[in-house]
Amino acid sequence: MSNRNRIKKKLIIEGLFALLIAISPILFYSYKYLPVTSDNTWSILGITFSNNGYDDITVAFYFYLSKLIPLALLIIWFTTAKNWWYHIILIPISMYAFQLYSVFSEDASKIDENEILYLVAVCMVIIPIVYFIRVKLVDRYVHGIDLEAMEAELKILKEKQGLNSTLDAPIKDEFNGKETNTDNDQGIEQTVPTKGLNNIFHQVRHVLQSWF
Structure with missing residues (x-):
């Protein structure tokens, strides 16, 4: 791949990221304007969504989007970040990923209950890695070691x-x-x-x- 094509591909991807960030508020509030049918379902691209145990399908999509939109924004941040501490972003990414899985489950009464247990396991792996990177940077650039x-x-x-x-x-x-x-x-x-x-x-x- 030539340098020109690589730059073109990079600009396209970055443009899509910028567009997604710009329309994220619209995507979040779109749950209010779903074309719900009489049987309380919504079909798009051959996929039918139901209320999935919630009182209404709009309530279900409220929970879906309240987890999905922050998760997508955090993933964009993680993939484009150049700071030394960017690995720590994996912790909120994991949190919203676990919550998104829980809201997709059929038991709507157990939302955001046990995700903290999985999140602690993720923190036990990510935090020592980030701390080790910080110590090496401080020793090298602050203490000159x-x-x-x-x-x-x-x-x-x-x-x-x-x-x-x-x-x-x-x-x-x-x-x-x-x-x-x-x-x-x-x-x-x-x-x-x-x-x-x-x-x-x-x-x-x-x-x-x-x-x-």
């Missing part, structure tokens, strides 16, 4: 330390050899004077013995 850069620097430092230890081993061996030779030389130097002194003491003793 880049964990990935620090890990890379530590890896390079460890590699350098390993290389230095490899290079230092022969030098240490040579240095230890020199130290050993030095010690031997010192031992030799210490041995020579000691032997000389012993000979002198022996000669002096021999002279003294000859005198007495």
